[in-house]
Amino acid sequence: MQIETPSKTSISFEDFKTEVLKDYKIAVTSRECSLLGRREVLTGKAKFGIFGDGKEIPQLALAKAFKNGDFRSGYYRDQTFMMAIGALSIENFFAGLYADSSIENEPMSGGRQMGGHFGTHSLNEDGSWKNLMLQKNSSADTSPTASQMPRLLGLAQASKIYRNVDGIEAEKFSDNGNEIAWGTIGNASTSEGHFWETINAAGVLQVPMVMSVWDDEYGISVHARHQTTKENISEILKGFQRDEENKGYEIIVVNGWDYVALIEAYEKAAEIARGSHAPVLIHVRELTQPQGHSTSGSHERYKNEDRLAWEREFDCNVKFREWVIQNNFSTQEELENIDQEIKKQVRDGKKAAWTACTQPMVIKQKELLPLLENAAKSSDKKDAILSLKNELAKIKDPIKKELLIAARKSLHYLIRSKSDAKTQLIDWIDAYTSESQSEFSSNLYSESKHNALSIEEVKPTYSNEARLVDARIILRDNFDKIFETYPETLIFGEDTGKIGDVNQGLEGLQNKYGSLRVADTGIREATILGQGIGMAMRGLRPIAEIQYLDYILYALQTMSDDLATLQYRTKGKQKAPLIVRTRGHRLEGIWHSGSPMGALVHLLHGIHILVPRNMTKAAGFYNTLLEGDEPALVIECLNGYRLKEKLPNNFGKFKTPIGVVETIKEGTDITLVSYGSTLRLVEEAARDLEELGIHAEIIDVQSLLPLDINKDIVKSVEKTNRLLVIDEDVPGGASAYILQNILEVQNAYLHLDSKPQTMTAKEHRPSYGTDGDYFSKPSAEDIFEKIYGIMNESDPEQYPALK
Numbered sequence: 001m002q003i004e005t006p007s008k009t010s011i012s013f014e015d016f017k018t019e020v021l022k023d024y025k026i027a028v029t030s031r032e033c034s035l036l037g038r039r040e041v042l043t044g045k046a047k048f049g050i051f052g053d054g055k056e057i058p059q060l061a062l063a064k065a066f067k068n069g070d071f072r073s074g075y076y077r078d079q080t081f082m083m084a085i086g087a088l089s090i091e092n093f094f095a096g097l098y099a100d101s102s103i104e105n106e107p108m109s110g111g112r113q114m115g116g117h118f119g120t121h122s123l124n125e126d127g128s129w130k131n132l133m134l135q136k137n138s139s140a141d142t143s144p145t146a147s148q149m150p151r152l153l154g155l156a157q158a159s160k161i162y163r164n165v166d167g168i169e170a171e172k173f174s175d176n177g178n179e180i181a182w183g184t185i186g187n188a189s190t191s192e193g194h195f196w197e198t199i200n201a202a203g204v205l206q207v208p209m210v211m212s213v214w215d216d217e218y219g220i221s222v223h224a225r226h227q228t229t230k231e232n233i234s235e236i237l238k239g240f241q242r243d244e245e246n247k248g249y250e251i252i253v254v255n256g257w258d259y260v261a262l263i264e265a266y267e268k269a270a271e272i273a274r275g276s277h278a279p280v281l282i283h284v285r286e287l288t289q290p291q292g293h294s295t296s297g298s299h300e301r302y303k304n305e306d307r308l309a310w311e312r313e314f315d316c317n318v319k320f321r322e323w324v325i326q327n328n329f330s331t332q333e334e335l336e337n338i339d340q341e342i343k344k345q346v347r348d349g350k351k352a353a354w355t356a357c358t359q360p361m362v363i364k365q366k367e368l369l370p371l372l373e374n375a376a377k378s379s380d381k382k383d384a385i386l387s388l389k390n391e392l393a394k395i396k397d398p399i400k401k402e403l404l405i406a407a408r409k410s411l412h413y414l415i416r417s418k419s420d421a422k423t424q425l426i427d428w429i430d431a432y433t434s435e436s437q438s439e440f441s442s443n444l445y446s447e448s449k450h451n452a453l454s455i456e457e458v459k460p461t462y463s464n465e466a467r468l469v470d471a472r473i474i475l476r477d478n479f480d481k482i483f484e485t486y487p488e489t490l491i492f493g494e495d496t497g498k499i500g501d502v503n504q505g506l507e508g509l510q511n512k513y514g515s516l517r518v519a520d521t522g523i524r525e526a527t528i529l530g531q532g533i534g535m536a537m538r539g540l541r542p543i544a545e546i547q548y549l550d551y552i553l554y555a556l557q558t559m560s561d562d563l564a565t566l567q568y569r570t571k572g573k574q575k576a577p578l579i580v581r582t583r584g585h586r587l588e589g590i591w592h593s594g595s596p597m598g599a600l601v602h603l604l605h606g607i608h609i610l611v612p613r614n615m616t617k618a619a620g621f622y623n624t625l626l627e628g629d630e631p632a633l634v635i636e637c638l639n640g641y642r643l644k645e646k647l648p649n650n651f652g653k654f655k656t657p658i659g660v661v662e663t664i665k666e667g668t669d670i671t672l673v674s675y676g677s678t679l680r681l682v683e684e685a686a687r688d689l690e691e692l693g694i695h696a697e698i699i700d701v702q703s704l705l706p707l708d709i710n711k712d713i714v715k716s717v718e719k720t721n722r723l724l725v726i727d728e729d730v731p732g733g734a735s736a737y738i739l740q741n742i743l744e745v746q747n748a749y750l751h752l753d754s755k756p757q758t759m760t761a762k763e764h765r766p767s768y769g770t771d772g773d774y775f776s777k778p779s780a781e782d783i784f785e786k787i788y789g790i791m792n793e794s795d796p797e798q799y800p801a802l803k
């Protein structure tokens with residue numbers, strides 16, 4: 001018998017039945033994992049659980065339409081989808097719940113993220129790209145609601161670039177841009193700004209993005225009436241619907257328990273998105289949460305009896321089962337057998353995951369117990385150590401912390417003893433700590449041979465008749481060389497395209513390289529950043545431009561939560577070598593001269609933060625970064641574009657090293673450490689001080705993250721014995737961060753004859769106008785007087801008080 005399947009292609013009843021039963025098994029497996037997962041938390045084996053129950057069936061439909069090369073950017077409900085694409089086994093699921101720190105057992109994040117945060121591996125062991133076209137891909141989830149949205153835009157836009165830009169080596173990433181980026185989000189999370197910004201941007205850009213909203217009417221306890229106008233996201237998005245005259249979205253509404261309608265909906269969406277690159281929104285309604293939001297609390301507290309009864313009836317797995325039986329794909333009895341078989345599989349998988357997770361520590365426990373026993377013998381606190389040992393012996397499946405507590409506390413009782421047993425214990429503690437620490441702390445930055453720190457400096461070279469030019473010309477000509485050399489590079493931002501950025505650093509380049517590679521965007525910093533992340537995750541080399549440093553705060557959440565954590569949260573299995581270009585520090589007024597570098601440094605560990613003092617240095621950073629495989633933020637000096645710099649003749653080749661400081665003036669009396677625009681004032685003050693016989697040494701840190709990896713600043717302090725750090729941030733901002741490094745990491749306190757100090761802007765934002773600047777930020781006079789004060793204090797005779 002031939003039947004019409006939802007896909008409209010007629011296949012045999014038997015084939016379709018096989019497909020349906022396969023789906024049934026995945027749905028039941030996923031549900032059983034959720035049910036057992038909750039029990040594991042309630043019995044204390046796992047700390048927290050957030051599961052995909054009630055959302056199984058739409059995810060099966062999504063998985064059917066999902067092809068190799070496609071990408072998902074979603075959230076914690078998507079376990080069924082991950083199982084359906086073969087990326088999440090029962091064992092993997094429980095390993096996530098148990099925070100198994102082995103990336104083999106827990107491939108999503110090596111235990112770094114809570115279960116329910118999914119991702120696939122884009123990188124080989126050596127950090128190079130896998131062939132993403134041979135697998136189904138999921139970008140790594142993050143917990144903040146809607147944080148998956150900005151990245152989703154970029155994942156979709158990459159297809160557009162691959163389809164329309166010639167000359168890019170695309171084999172591992174794209175087949176003529178046919179790949180879809182599939183987003184998922186909960187109904188309540190559509191209230192976030194990121195959702196709206198992304199929806200609008202994808203409509204403007206016309207990229208192959210299929211956005212699913214899993215609508216269960218709630219966001220934890222808060223009902224849709226408090227979340228969404230008209231309580232209906234597809235209704236209020238109707239203005240985005242495309243028609244004959246206008247491009248826009250295709251909007252599809254479907255019930256989450258209707259297997260056939262869901263398959264049709266996803267097939268239709270895929271066809272539209274792949275074919276025409278139009279974005280699609282699928283509003284999946286009438287979903288449920290059989291066990292409530294998460295393992296913290298129960299939904300009986302906020303759902304009434306009617307709702308709970310409705311959820312039981314419309315549970316998508318229940319409805320699917322009814323449909324399977326009604327349509328004679330199986331019988332009640334057969335399904336019961338399948339259910340029983342799956343229950344056993346899940347139980348077995350759970351046990352296997354627990355054993356795999358705990359076994360390494362059981363082995364370590366066996367190693368440690370005799371060491372403690374021996375150590376006790378050589379101690380006058382024998383009983384205390386034996387008691388620690390006996391407590392440890394009682395623990396059936398110890399965790400690393402319990403092992404180390406027993407070992408380290410025992411060592412505290414051995415301070416005055418000397419024995420081989422003590423030495424052995426120390427060796428065990430050191431080895432186990434370092435081995436375990438890297439399981440939790442590796443991969444914040446790239447560990448591949450292309451990491452940015454291993455890229456060597458190449459100095460700019462100049463011809464004899466090198467002209468002095470406006471500094472922006474150096475950026476422009478260097479970008480020109482970059483775009484010519486690397487077809488996979490592209491830059492985009494507000495006013496970036498047609499006019500070539502607000503300071504003309506890209507003048508004429510859109511004409512030369514096209515409006516996809518040098519592009520204007522809407523005013524939407526978070527999704528400019530997201531475009532960059534998503535495209536970088538698919539092998540392109542985007543440069544996302546944030547017009548002014550002051551506006552980076554709009555993108556900061558995405559930079560901090562997504563970009564900065566990506567390598568870390570995937571234990572090195574995904575990367576986004578995105579360059580963020582912006583301009584800042586000193587110009588005019590509260591929102592055009594901020595320099596919140598401390599705030600950025602603190603939030604962006606995982607991203608290199610570079611603060612070039614001029615445009616040659618900045619251009620050199622871009623050249624370095626494009627050879628590396630890491631994300632970075634480059635802050636050009638806003639007041640530096642029209643200053644004159646000498647025109648190099650090796651554009652695209654000269655490279656500014658990352659993490660390396662530069663001494664820009666030598667001196668013997670005091671070390672001045674600064675960066676960016678402030679340096680020019682420091683230089684002015686130092687020139688004036690020379691006339692009084694004070695010889696200051698000036699160091700440009702150039703790179704705030706990482707900072708002075710060669711520990712060069714202390715070498716200067718050794719010589720001068722005095723230290724002042726100057727910047728335009730608030731007191732206690734980046735200057736304090738720099739000082740902490742010099743004193744604590746570089747031990748400069750050993751060489752100081754004067755109190756080490758910082759000089760910063762005032763606590764408030766910089767006021768407008770020249771006087772506003774003068775009274776808000778350090779001036780050359782302030783710097784002069786500060787330094788002079790330090791010299792006066794050290795030698796009042798030679799340097800009598802100024803006042």
Ligand SMILES: Cc1ncc(C[n+]2csc(CCOP(=O)(O)OP(=O)(O)O)c2C)c(N)n1
Binds near residue numbers: 143185190216293
């Ligand atoms: C930015 C942010 N705010 C709050 C939270 C806490 N939180 C986690 S899930 C959630 C509700 C999300 O509801 P919805 O989007 O409808 O997804 P559902 O869980 O119902 O599938 C909230 C408030 C968070 N993770 N991130």
Ligand SMILES: [Mg+2]
Binds near residue numbers: 186188215218
């Ligand atoms: Mg919800």
